[in-house]
Amino acid sequence: MSGTFKVLALGGDHIGPEVVAAGLQVLRQVADQFGVAVEIEEDLLGGASWDVHGTFCTDAVAAKARAADAILVGAVGGPEWDNIRIAGPITETDGLTRLRIELDVYNALRPARAWPALLHRTPYRQEVVEGADLLVVRENAGGIYYGEPRGREVLGDGQERAFEISEYRTGEVERIARCAFEAARGRGGHVTSLDKSNVMESGKLWRETVARIGREEYPDIQLRHLLMDYALFAVARAPQEFDVLLADNLFGDLISDLVAVVSGALGMLPSATLPAAARVGHPVKGGLYEPTHGSAPDISGQGVANPIGTILSVAMMFEYGFGLPAAARAIEQAVDRVLAAGLAPPDLGGTDGTATITQAILRNLHPIPA
Numbered sequence: 001m002s003g004t005f006k007v008l009a010l011g012g013d014h015i016g017p018e019v020v021a022a023g024l025q026v027l028r029q030v031a032d033q034f035g036v037a038v039e040i041e042e043d044l045l046g047g048a049s050w051d052v053h054g055t056f057c058t059d060a061v062a063a064k065a066r067a068a069d070a071i072l073v074g075a076v077g078g079p080e081w082d083n084i085r086i087a088g089p090i091t092e093t094d095g096l097t098r099l100r101i102e103l104d105v106y107n108a109l110r111p112a113r114a115w116p117a118l119l120h121r122t123p124y125r126q127e128v129v130e131g132a133d134l135l136v137v138r139e140n141a142g143g144i145y146y147g148e149p150r151g152r153e154v155l156g157d158g159q160e161r162a163f164e165i166s167e168y169r170t171g172e173v174e175r176i177a178r179c180a181f182e183a184a185r186g187r188g189g190h191v192t193s194l195d196k197s198n199v200m201e202s203g204k205l206w207r208e209t210v211a212r213i214g215r216e217e218y219p220d221i222q223l224r225h226l227l228m229d230y231a232l233f234a235v236a237r238a239p240q241e242f243d244v245l246l247a248d249n250l251f252g253d254l255i256s257d258l259v260a261v262v263s264g265a266l267g268m269l270p271s272a273t274l275p276a277a278a279r280v281g282h283p284v285k286g287g288l289y290e291p292t293h294g295s296a297p298d299i300s301g302q303g304v305a306n307p308i309g310t311i312l313s314v315a316m317m318f319e320y321g322f323g324l325p326a327a328a329r330a331i332e333q334a335v336d337r338v339l340a341a342g343l344a345p346p347d348l349g350g351t352d353g354t355a356t357i358t359q360a361i362l363r364n365l366h367p368i369p370a
Contacts, residue, residue: 014300016074022307046076057095106141121264138252188243267306270313283323
């Protein structure tokens with residue numbers, strides 16, 4: 001491949017730098033194996049940035065992110081910074097949110113699959129979970145998390161009121177719907193859209209818009225709608241029956257944690273948050289790639305964090321950011337081999353540390369012809 005891909009690595013807090021370091025080892029080796037030139041720069045985000053700069057994301061880091069082809073992020077936050085109160089917009093109080101807004105990364109892809117070696121780590125009977133392979137497509141730039149106005153006020157009777165508005169516009173729903181339909185074309189050809197159209201006006205707009213996009217632009221994709229509360233039951237009962245799950249910001253947050261159960265642990269889950277729909281052979285510049293787990297301060301510095309979610313996020317970077325699905329498959333197969341060999345970090349019931357898991361994956365990386 002020609003040209004050099006610029007990668008910005010932001011370790012974040014607590015176990016974040018530990019798992020990002022593991023991800024960068026895999027990134028460098030796979031890039032070398034597949035002949036990809038990468039230029040990696042590291043910087044601070046979250047509490048680590050606050051301790052040095054007095055802000056959760058500096059202007060310089062935001063500028064580097066805008067210029068990067070891909071951004072690898074570790075978990076951010078921790079109890080040390082929970083009580084910091086900053087008057088101003090949400091972009092000043094959360095560094096990762098600032099990056100998401102400035103990069104307009106609205107297409108959050110959160111896959112969860114049943115790994116054969118980990119079926120016993122799930123609460124399911126083997127025949128129920130075996131073969132489950134789901135992709136949550138979460139709208140990540142709108143909805144109640146960013147709703148305005150928002151605030152808190154003391155009422156006359158001494159009670160306090162807190163509020164934010166849940167709002168979606170037609171264009172926001174259209175673009176994330178297209179992301180889900182495009183994803184389904186490369187998978188099982190089925191989209192399940194989740195909403196609360198029975199009680200919420202934004203839910204009604206969501207359902208109407210998704211149905212129209214599916215009918216007019218993607219007649220080859222099977223679409224069904226489920227109310228969110230029932231969907232939680234239906235997906236938990238039979239995860240094998242679902243392919244792509246499309247949801248707004250709040251509901252996508254909830255359902256992506258639920259589907260994590262099929263993988264055995266949150267530490268197994270990667271994500272890619274993109275500023276466009278992902279299409280095979282069309283690299284998307286400026287995506288955020290990160291594990292979905294938290295910063296886990298209770299195990300910080302102990303060398304036992306599960307690096308697989310971050311390493312699989314690097315696989316998503318090769319697929320969506322660099323346009324190299326063969327490299328992504330090579331990483332996934334290496335993870336599969338390591339798990340099949342019986343290696344497992346503590347969150348999967350094993351005793352193998354971050355370095356041991358990472359080195360085993362590196363040894364099992366074998367290029368797959370494109």
